[in-house]
Amino acid sequence: METSRSRPGLAAALLWAVLYLAGGYISHLFNGPVQQTGYIWLPAGIAVGAFMLRPVREWPAIGVAFLVAQLVLSAIERGNLFNALLFAIDEVGAAALAVWLVQRVRFSLEGLYFLRSVILSGLIAGVLGALGGAGWYAILKGASFWQVGFVWAASDFVGVLLITPVLASWARFRAHRSGDHERFDVVLGVVTFVLLAVGSVMIFNGDSTEKFGLGAGYAMTYLPMFLTVVITVLLGGRIGSLSVLVLALIVILQTAQGNGPFALLDEHHGRSLLEAQLYLAITSLLVLTVSTLKTNPERAYERAAIVQNNMELALAGAGQVAYVLDPQSGRIDWSGDVQRVFGVGANAESLASVPDVLAHVHPDDHKTLRHHWRVAAVDENRAAVSLRIVLPGGDTRVVIDHGEPLLDSNLDVTVVAGIWQIERARQYAAADQ
Structure with missing residues (x-):
C-alpha cells in the first residue's frame, strides 16, 4: 500500500528533475561561456513552480531530484561537481523557502493572489539565491558582490516570471467545450499567435536597426508585447503565458547570437541578455496582470451562473x-x-x-x-x-x-x-x- 502511494511521488520527482535538467541545459546554451554567473537561469522558475504545485510532503524528494539533475548537468558539461552541488543547494533551498514564506501569508493559483505569489516568490528566491551565490564568488574569487548578486537575482526573478505561470496554468488545465470561446475569437487568437512568432523572429533576427532604423528598431519591440496581451484577452491566461514563453525563447536565442535591438546595447554595456530579460519580465508581468483582470470577472460570472442554475432546478423540483x-x-x-x-x-x-x-x-x-x-x-x-x-x-x-x-x-x-x-x-x- 505504501509502495503504491510512493510511486506517483517518485514519478513526479523524476519529471521535475527532467524539466530542471532541460531548463538548465537550455540556459547554459543561451548564456554561453561565463566566468561567474549567467544572465539566463530557467530552472529557477521550474523549482518555484514545483514547490507551488506539489504538497509539502513531496518537497524533500523533489529537492533531491533537483540536486541530482544539477549534478548530471554539471557532469555533462564537465563542470565542477562540488560547486554545482553548492549552487544547487543554494538555488533549490532559496526557492523552497520563498514558496514556504509566501504560503504562510496566503497562496492560491487564482486571481490576484497568484499574481502576488509569483512576484513575491520570484523576488525572495532571487534575493536569497543571490546572497549565497554572490557571497561564494566574492569570498573565493574576489568578485564584486553587488554586481554578481544583481545579475544572479535578476536571472532568477525573470526565470520565475517566465516559467512558473506556464507550469501553474497548465497544471490546473481542464478541458473546455468548444462553445466556451467564440469561434471568431479562437481563430483571431491563433492568427495573433502566429503573428507573434513570425513578427518576433523578424524583429529580433539580424540587425534590426538596419531593417527599421535605430529608433524604429527599439520601438518595434513593443509590438510583441501588445500581441501577447491580445492573445491573453482572446484565448485566456494559459495560452497567454505560453505566448510569453515562446517570445522569451526567440528573444533570448537571437540576443545570445548577437542579433536584435538589445545586441546594440551589448557594445556599450556588455549586458544585452540582461536587458532582454528585463524586457521579458515586463512582458510577463503585463500578461499576468491582464490575465488576472480578465479571469476574475469570468470566474465570478461562472459561479453566479452555477448558483442561478441550482436555484432554477430547486424551484422547478x-x-x-x-x-x-x-x-x-x-x-x-x-x-x-x-x-x-x-x-x-x-x-x-x-x-x-x-x-x-x-x-x-x-x-x-x-x-x-x-x-x-x-x-x-x-x-x-x-x-x-x-x-x-x-x-x-x-x-x-x-x-x-x-x-x-x-x-x-x-x-x-x-x-x-x-x-x-x-x-x-x-x-x-x-x-x-
Whole structure:
C-alpha cells in the first residue's frame, strides 16, 4: 500500500528533475561561456513552480531530484561537481523557502493572489539565491558582490516570471467545450499567435536597426508585447503565458547570437541578455496582470451562473417560481420554470409587469393580488394568499403567493420578493375526482 502511494511521488520527482535538467541545459546554451554567473537561469522558475504545485510532503524528494539533475548537468558539461552541488543547494533551498514564506501569508493559483505569489516568490528566491551565490564568488574569487548578486537575482526573478505561470496554468488545465470561446475569437487568437512568432523572429533576427532604423528598431519591440496581451484577452491566461514563453525563447536565442535591438546595447554595456530579460519580465508581468483582470470577472460570472442554475432546478423540483417586484416601476423579474405555473408558452419576458401577470390571473383574483402586493410592501403582518391561474386551455391552477418586502437602510421598501407555489393538494384532489 505504501509502495503504491510512493510511486506517483517518485514519478513526479523524476519529471521535475527532467524539466530542471532541460531548463538548465537550455540556459547554459543561451548564456554561453561565463566566468561567474549567467544572465539566463530557467530552472529557477521550474523549482518555484514545483514547490507551488506539489504538497509539502513531496518537497524533500523533489529537492533531491533537483540536486541530482544539477549534478548530471554539471557532469555533462564537465563542470565542477562540488560547486554545482553548492549552487544547487543554494538555488533549490532559496526557492523552497520563498514558496514556504509566501504560503504562510496566503497562496492560491487564482486571481490576484497568484499574481502576488509569483512576484513575491520570484523576488525572495532571487534575493536569497543571490546572497549565497554572490557571497561564494566574492569570498573565493574576489568578485564584486553587488554586481554578481544583481545579475544572479535578476536571472532568477525573470526565470520565475517566465516559467512558473506556464507550469501553474497548465497544471490546473481542464478541458473546455468548444462553445466556451467564440469561434471568431479562437481563430483571431491563433492568427495573433502566429503573428507573434513570425513578427518576433523578424524583429529580433539580424540587425534590426538596419531593417527599421535605430529608433524604429527599439520601438518595434513593443509590438510583441501588445500581441501577447491580445492573445491573453482572446484565448485566456494559459495560452497567454505560453505566448510569453515562446517570445522569451526567440528573444533570448537571437540576443545570445548577437542579433536584435538589445545586441546594440551589448557594445556599450556588455549586458544585452540582461536587458532582454528585463524586457521579458515586463512582458510577463503585463500578461499576468491582464490575465488576472480578465479571469476574475469570468470566474465570478461562472459561479453566479452555477448558483442561478441550482436555484432554477430547486424551484422547478419544488413546483415553485420566484419573483422580484419593483413597487415603483411595476417591473417583475421571474426565476424558475414559469411554464409550470402559467402554462405552455409562458416566459419571463412576457410576465415582466403587473398587467402582464394579471392577464394570466383569474379576473376574480385581480383585486386580491393587487391588494396583497400593496400590503406586502407596507405591512409586516401580511399573510399568504391563494390565486387562480388561468391556463391556455381554460383550466385553472391554484398557487400560493408568499411575498416579503425588502427594506433599505432608511426602512423604505426597495423590492417585494416572494415565491408562487403550486398548491399540490388541490391538484391531487381534482385529479382524484
